[in-house]
Amino acid sequence: MSEYDRSLTAIAARRRRSRQSSARRQSFQSVxxxxxxxxxxxxxxxxxxxxxxxxxxxxxxxxxxxxxxxxxxxxxxxxxxxxxxxxxxxxxxxxxxNSSAPLLSLLGIGDGMIQRIVPYVTFLGLSASFLITTTTYGVHAIITMCGPELGDSILNTPQPWGWRIWVGLPSIPIGLIMSRGRQFDPLFLLLPSLLIRPTLFLNPRSLRPIITPSIVFSLFPWVRLGYLSWYDGLIRPIEHRWDLQLASSPLSLANEGERANQAQAGGAMETATAAVGDRADLARTVVGALLLPSISSAVGSLLSRYSWFSSRISTPLYKNLLGGCLFILAKDAVRLLYKYQRLSQRKTRRIVEYQG
The missing domain is CATH 3.30.40.10 (Zinc/RING finger domain, C3HC4 (zinc finger))
Known part of the structure; x- marks a missing residue:
């Protein structure tokens, strides 16, 4: 092979290597x-x-x-x-x-501690608010039922309040609300004896026992239990029979049939209505229980205007207790009268004939 041919072969080889290198660079750039x-x-x-x-x-x-x-x-x-x-x-x-920052780390630790403490502080704050509210209501109930003089003698003791007062005063609104049911009757029979310490005194002249307020408050749960037992045994069956008659009236049966036909479409609405009714009954129960001392005092003050009553009962506590008992009796009587009137009206209902 001549020198010229070898030169052409070398040039062609260099061009192939250049093209391969360029292809590799382009492939690498695309990658x-x-x-x-x-x-x-x-x-x-x-x-x-x-x-x-x-x-x-x-x-x-x-x-x-x-x-x-x-x-x-x-x-x-x-x-x-x-x-x-x-x-x-x-x-x-x-x-x-991150870059190290000691101050930021310290602040972060403090923020984490605050985040962990906040739920406990919130719980303590709500508990303290509940205790203050119930204690204030307990003081109001004592003064309302016992009168200013006896209430001050009970609350303004020469020694600091003991655990009985601190537990007894907040228990008054809770006990009034719980007394609307029958689930806690054993507790009501024992709790006054533990908190009040009933004592019996004798009159030095007649040697007859003096009925102190502590004895009255201790015996009052037994009076309530006796009244409820009498009501459940005699009045409750009659009231229950009236409720069944009102529920089984033609209008109620028609409404039940209509509700059965629309159960799938209006199930959510009926559930919401029932929930609203339950909340209304609960609110009515709570408000009625908390207003009982004020209503008892109002009825007792009304009875005090009659001389025959004030001459026999002069202590505000006994007047208010008797006023509360009369109010409960009147409330139950009005409820029974209302149901009886509804049942009587339902029995006399007739359809008006068309006059065309």
Whole structure:
């Protein structure tokens, strides 16, 4: 082979190597372009000059600023910031590194302690508010029922209040509300004896026992139990029979049939109506129980205007207790009268004939 042929062969070989190197560079650049594509903002090297970051071992690439913003949004959507944010493809947890700041760490510890203490402080505040409210109502009930003089002698003791007063006063509104049911009757029979300490005194002249307020308050739960037992044995069956007759009236039966036909369509509305009715009954029970001392005092003051009553009963406590008993009797009598009148009206109902 001549020298000229060898030169042509060398030139051709150099050109092939140059073309292969150029192809490899173009392939590498295309791979780089494909790899450097932010999966968050979909930007590339040609779109922005932001710094790139590889935070996990998968093929996802992202700008550091975009990834930090995405991690912040992920933490805001999580219930707890202690759960690490992971890569959406390979599930590798992203690791964050912050500059050391002792003051910031100290403030963070303090903020965490406050977050843990706040529920307990809230509970203590609500408990203290409940205790103050119930104690204030207990003082009001004592003064209302016993009168100013006897109430002051009970509350203004020379010694600081003992545990009986601190427990007894807040128990008054709770006991009044609970007394509207029969579930706590054994507790009502024992609690006054524990809190009041009933004492019996003898009149030095007649040697007859003096009925003190402590004895009256201790015996009053037994009087209540006796009245309720009498009511349940004699009056309750009659009232229950009237309720059944009112519930089984033609109008009620028609309403029940209509409700059965519309059960699927109006089930949610009936449930809401029943819930509203239960809340109304509960509110009526609570308000009625808490207003009982004031109503008893008002009835006792009304009875005191009659000389035949005030001449026989002069103590405000006994007047108010008797007024409360009369009010309860009148309330039960009015309720029975109302049901009886409704039943009588229902029996006399007739359909008006069409006049056409």
């Amino acid at each position: 780089q372009i494909e790899e450097n594509k932010c999966w968050i903002c979909m930007g590339t090297d040609r779109d922005t000059q932001l710094s790139w970051l590889r935070a996990c071992g998968c093929s996802l690439r992202a700008h550091e600023s975009c990834l930090l913003r995405w991690i912040d949004e992920s933490y805001r959507s999580k219930a707890s910031s202690r759960v690490p944010v992971v890569c959406p493809q390979c599930r590798h947890p992203y690791k964050l590194r």
